[in-house]
Amino acid sequence: xxxxxxxxxxxxxxxxxxxxxxxxxxxxxxxxxxxxxxxxxxxxxxxxxxxxxxxxxxxxxxxxxxxxxxxxxxxxx
Numbered sequence: 001x002x003x004x005x006x007x008x009x010x011x012x013x014x015x016x017x018x019x020x021x022x023x024x025x026x027x028x029x030x031x032x033x034x035x036x037x038x039x040x041x042x043x044x045x046x047x048x049x050x051x052x053x054x055x056x057x058x059x060x061x062x063x064x065x066x067x068x069x070x071x072x073x074x075x076x077x
Contacts, residue, residue, distance in 0.1 A: 039062060042062055
């Protein structure tokens with residue numbers, strides 16, 4: 001009987017993954033961390049918003065500005 005939460009491909013010595021999901025996880029994490037780092041560089045030190053809606057609007061505006069900047073770079077360069 002299998003333990004709860006264990007996978008058929010995991011071993012007792014450590015967690016082994018099927019190769020292709022592990023590759024997709026690594027690539028996806030790399031993309032997220034790269035974009036997250038680029039967005040973090042654009043943000044001010046502190047975002048001042050009075051309401052939650054105001055905070056969301058400010059964050060979305062930074063994301064939009066980031067995407068527009070990348071599109072402009074691609075078109076010009």
